[in-house]
Amino acid sequence: MNAATTPAGEAVKASGLALLREPVPEHLISKLPKGTKAQNECPAEQKINCSVCGGWHHPSVRHLDYVGHAATTHRLLDADLLWDWEPLAFDADGLPKFDSKGGLWIKLTVAGKTRLGYGNADNKPHMDAGAREKEVIGDALRNAALRFGFALDLWSKADIHAGQRDAWYQAAMTSIYEAPNVGELKARVAAAIELARARGDQDAEDDFLVAQANKMATAKRPPAPPAGATPSPRQRQAPPPPDINEDDVPF
Numbered sequence: 001m002n003a004a005t006t007p008a009g010e011a012v013k014a015s016g017l018a019l020l021r022e023p024v025p026e027h028l029i030s031k032l033p034k035g036t037k038a039q040n041e042c043p044a045e046q047k048i049n050c051s052v053c054g055g056w057h058h059p060s061v062r063h064l065d066y067v068g069h070a071a072t073t074h075r076l077l078d079a080d081l082l083w084d085w086e087p088l089a090f091d092a093d094g095l096p097k098f099d100s101k102g103g104l105w106i107k108l109t110v111a112g113k114t115r116l117g118y119g120n121a122d123n124k125p126h127m128d129a130g131a132r133e134k135e136v137i138g139d140a141l142r143n144a145a146l147r148f149g150f151a152l153d154l155w156s157k158a159d160i161h162a163g164q165r166d167a168w169y170q171a172a173m174t175s176i177y178e179a180p181n182v183g184e185l186k187a188r189v190a191a192a193i194e195l196a197r198a199r200g201d202q203d204a205e206d207d208f209l210v211a212q213a214n215k216m217a218t219a220k221r222p223p224a225p226p227a228g229a230t231p232s233p234r235q236r237q238a239p240p241p242p243d244i245n246e247d248d249v250p251f
Helices: 016-020 069-079 131-146 152-157 165-177 182-199 202-220
Strands: 030-034 062-066 084-087 104-110 113-119
Touching: 016 069, 016 104, 062 152, 069 131, 084 131, 104 131, 113 131, 113 202, 165 182, 165 202, 182 202
Parallel strands: none
Antiparallel strands: 030 062, 084 104, 104 113
């Protein structure tokens, strides 16, 4: 795609949502060590002080390009100084509600547009109080920003199953969006997540959860009435019959 230019031939700087589709500048990209289970659990004497990322790990660990929490925030501010996020739900104390696995669903708003994102993080030993929660928020922001096209080039580079992912991934996505009822949707998402975990593909797992939320949100949105029509009270109230299990409710 050719960059836009002014009549004088000068390049037009992208802004707003268009900026998030631009390649991430090199100075905002960090290196994330990604090892196998055996490499991650290797004896301490086998680990080295890595000159690439500065961490201690097995010498054969590969590195992936990624954008951290602070760099993501920097890019969002460049796109929209008034960008904002909020949790999808709050608990009884008015705080962000984490799910049973410690993950967090959020709504990210940039340039007036809002999209969902999901974050999660392991509870590592010796973490400071609140460190895991901050990591979850950062993960959720990156995941939601991805829905705006942020760092898609890095995401594709980080796909360790390149060439093998498309068929199974697309089949799982199609299956999720074609689920005929709530129960089948839950079953299909669970199967897709299990497959993603077996492949070690966290991004795909996140995508399937977002697809589930989008499917549910779309299904709950009532169809628009014909122009000029006024729905009757009977049409406004359309709960499922009480003898139908919630999971059997069709979309």
